[in-house]
Amino acid sequence: MESSPLTNDYMKIENTKAQMRKGILEYCILGILRTGDAYASDIIAQLKEAKLIVVEGTLYPLLTRLKNAGLLEYRWEESSSGPPRKYYSLSELGQNFQDELKLTWEELQQAVEIITTPKTTS
Amino acid sequence: MNKTININLAGIIFHLDEPAYEAFKAYLSAVKNALEGQEGGTEVIADIEARIAEIFSLRIAEYKREVVSANDVEFVISTLGRPEDFQDDDDATFSQQQHKHNGSSQKTKKRLYRNPDERFIGGVASGIAAYFGTDTVWIRLIFLVLLFFTGIGFLTYIILWAAIPEAKTTAQKLQMRGEPVNLSNIEKSVKEELDGVKERFGRFREENKGAGNKVGDGIQSFFAFILMLLETIFTFIFKFIGIILVIAGIIFGSFLLLGMLGVVATTWNIGGFEYMHFDGAVLGLNGLEAIIGSGLTLNLMRAGALLTLLLPLFGLVSLIARAFGKPLANGRILNIAGGASFFVGLVLLIYSGFKVGESFKVSATEMTTTTLSGHQFDLRADLIEENDAFLFEVDDEHLRIENVHLNIKKTFDSTATLVLKHRARGKNNSAARLRAQNFNYPVNQTGTVLTFNEYFSVPKDALFRAQELSGTLYLPVGAEVFLDPSVENVIYDIDNYHNMLDRNMIGHTWRMERKGLVCVDCQDIEYYSNDDLNEIDEAIEEVNDGLEDLEDGISEEIERLELELKRLKNK
Numbered sequence: 001m002e003s004s005p006l007t008n009d010y011m012k013i014e015n016t017k018a019q020m021r022k023g024i025l026e027y028c029i030l031g032i033l034r035t036g037d038a039y040a041s042d043i044i045a046q047l048k049e050a051k052l053i054v055v056e057g058t059l060y061p062l063l064t065r066l067k068n069a070g071l072l073e074y075r076w077e078e079s080s081s082g083p084p085r086k087y088y089s090l091s092e093l094g095q096n097f098q099d100e101l102k103l104t105w106e107e108l109q110q111a112v113e114i115i116t117t118p119k120t121t122s
Numbered sequence: 123m124n125k126t127i128n129i130n131l132a133g134i135i136f137h138l139d140e141p142a143y144e145a146f147k148a149y150l151s152a153v154k155n156a157l158e159g160q161e162g163g164t165e166v167i168a169d170i171e172a173r174i175a176e177i178f179s180l181r182i183a184e185y186k187r188e189v190v191s192a193n194d195v196e197f198v199i200s201t202l203g204r205p206e207d208f209q210d211d212d213d214a215t216f217s218q219q220q221h222k223h224n225g226s227s228q229k230t231k232k233r234l235y236r237n238p239d240e241r242f243i244g245g246v247a248s249g250i251a252a253y254f255g256t257d258t259v260w261i262r263l264i265f266l267v268l269l270f271f272t273g274i275g276f277l278t279y280i281i282l283w284a285a286i287p288e289a290k291t292t293a294q295k296l297q298m299r300g301e302p303v304n305l306s307n308i309e310k311s312v313k314e315e316l317d318g319v320k321e322r323f324g325r326f327r328e329e330n331k332g333a334g335n336k337v338g339d340g341i342q343s344f345f346a347f348i349l350m351l352l353e354t355i356f357t358f359i360f361k362f363i364g365i366i367l368v369i370a371g372i373i374f375g376s377f378l379l380l381g382m383l384g385v386v387a388t389t390w391n392i393g394g395f396e397y398m399h400f401d402g403a404v405l406g407l408n409g410l411e412a413i414i415g416s417g418l419t420l421n422l423m424r425a426g427a428l429l430t431l432l433l434p435l436f437g438l439v440s441l442i443a444r445a446f447g448k449p450l451a452n453g454r455i456l457n458i459a460g461g462a463s464f465f466v467g468l469v470l471l472i473y474s475g476f477k478v479g480e481s482f483k484v485s486a487t488e489m490t491t492t493t494l495s496g497h498q499f500d501l502r503a504d505l506i507e508e509n510d511a512f513l514f515e516v517d518d519e520h521l522r523i524e525n526v527h528l529n530i531k532k533t534f535d536s537t538a539t540l541v542l543k544h545r546a547r548g549k550n551n552s553a554a555r556l557r558a559q560n561f562n563y564p565v566n567q568t569g570t571v572l573t574f575n576e577y578f579s580v581p582k583d584a585l586f587r588a589q590e591l592s593g594t595l596y597l598p599v600g601a602e603v604f605l606d607p608s609v610e611n612v613i614y615d616i617d618n619y620h621n622m623l624d625r626n627m628i629g630h631t632w633r634m635e636r637k638g639l640v641c642v643d644c645q646d647i648e649y650y651s652n653d654d655l656n657e658i659d660e661a662i663e664e665v666n667d668g669l670e671d672l673e674d675g676i677s678e679e680i681e682r683l684e685l686e687l688k689r690l691k692n693k
Binding site: 040041055056057058060061063064065068079081082083084085086 | 131132133134153157160161162165166169170172173175176178179180183200201202203204205207208
């Protein structure tokens with residue numbers, strides 16, 4: 001089944017957008033936890049506010065993956081409104097990881113600026 | 123009033139009303155389906171369940187309720203997102219975007235599942251129909267045709283049943299139909315399921331009970347599994363037997379239907395059923411009246427037939443309605459009414475059938491003897507029908523019955539006699555005897571011509587009670603008889619010297635000799651073998667036959683005298 005060229009391009013853009021957002025998402029989660037320990041719902045609330053995610057479902061697999069990779073740690077905290085919640089914090093490895101990502105992010109930002117700025121003026 | 127279902131979510135108990143439960147179950151199983159097999163999937167599921175529990179708790183506290191409603195479930199779905207949002211890989215992200223913006227026009231790859239919602243046996247046909255996008259009726263027809271003509275349909279079905287997985291979750295059901303698994307479709311599908319909730323109320327309650335037991339009780343769930351397995355097997359066996367019964371029923375039923383329609387038709391004198399042919403026998407429809415009579419029994423039988431016909435009629439109507447995809451709204455009432463009338467009708471039929479059968483219990487024989495003049499006879503028959511069929515005919519006063527057998531035997535008297543035995547049945551001896559006396563069977567002798575009727579008649583109200591007339595023409599030695607071709611249907615198994623069959627005997631003249639009836643004008647009959655040994659054998663046989671005939675003659679004579687004596691005593 002062949003898609004029309006237009007929808008094909010459109011899908012590619014959406015894909016690229018999603019890829020970009022996804023890469024940043026990990027960095028942002030680590031960034032949020034850098035400022036202090038947080039519940040999953042807190043992280044979600046902040047990301048939602050920043051319009052990085054629309055639905056919560058996306059985040060749970062990501063948090064689990066980061067935790068399994070050793071970047072995050074968690075402890076159980078009792079909750080007054082529901083079951084016990086996971087209280088996430090950055091591990092030492094996670095802190096180093098976040099530092100590196102921060103560097104990379106800044107480099108990327110510069111790179112993008114350098115590449116895109118001259119084009120718009122010329 | 124609404125029923126609620128308790129669920130355990132992350133260790134907290136929630137009360138869900140029925141629509142909420144249905145929607146939530148569908149959503150959660152879709153989510154689980156999306157996450158299962160993924161790395162850390164179970165942990166993520168636990169996290170999500172905990173989060174849902176949190177949302178439920180918050181909302182219950184906020185709105186000061188105790189029961190989770192469909193709105194809450196909807197809120198959870200909109201907060202957490204579509205099942206595919208939970209997938210944490212590039213493909214999923216890609217396809218998610220695809221669905222989001224291309225949703226309705228985009229068809230995902232179809233997968234073959236069995237459809238549990240639309241099944242007759244295992245849901246194979248409806249699953250295949252969904253896969254090819256056709257109506258289930260056609261696939262079922264193909265299976266039926268294969269079953270009828272080759273039997274392959276049965277085997278194919280079993281194999282497919284075993285091989286194709288059942289579509290259990292909403293996501294699988296959507297895949298089965300080739301619809302993309304996204305929120306709007308899940309919602310749509312869940313809503314469709316909700317429409318059927320009331321119907322499945324009973325079953326659903328059972329399921330819920332089972333779910334409660336399954337938790338933490340391995341033994342019980344094992345038994346539940348065995349029970350389920352047995353149920354499935356029995357359901358299958360019953361349905362299979364059902365199919366066979368339906369096929370046999372259609373064949374048998376169409377005969378029965380014809381018969382009963384006949385009974386009904388006589389009620390209002392509906393035409394077109396005057397004759398029914400059963401295996402060569404012709405049963406005049408008014409002959410039915412000849413057997414049953416026109417009294418209470420016939421009316422009972424008519425009522426019985428009518429009532430019995432109602433159920434198949436209702437069944438046919440609802441079957442046709444279902445085949446066209448529009449099940450009858452009050453089909454249940456129809457079924458109950460049909461079942462009740464079927465039962466009552468069956469009782470009436472059995473009762474009236476028994477009444478009729480009872481009047482066939484006892485048999486009686488009456489005998490008349492006529493002395494004939496002369497030694498030359500020309501046997502002819504007065505025929506009413508060309509074919510050799512058993513027949514009743516009823517006119518206003520008489521019942522004509524074609525059940526006449528004529529035999530020819532040797533007598534040692536000097537004159538020829540005709541002995542007619544009238545046999546009839548009745549519910550007791552006197553009724554049977556009365557019937558046997560009420561035979562009208564004139565035999566005409568004009569010169570040498572002896573004319574027999576193919577039928578005899580009895581009074582109409584005597585009814586048909588297996589009346590039978592067997593006549594024996596006793597010929598003295600030396601007498602000759604010509605069998606006109608017309609007697610073929612009347613003569614029955616006449617012994618003759620050449621051991622010729624009845625149908626070969628007609629058209630010839632026969633002479634009674636000591637050794638039996640001998641053909642006078644037959645050609646090409648070998649009387650004796652040329653072989654000497656055979657000649658002796660023949661001679662011995664001849665003597666034996668003669669002795670046997672003598673014995674026969676004597677015993678016939680004794681029988682005759684005994685009956686004569688009885689008659690005299692009766693008088």
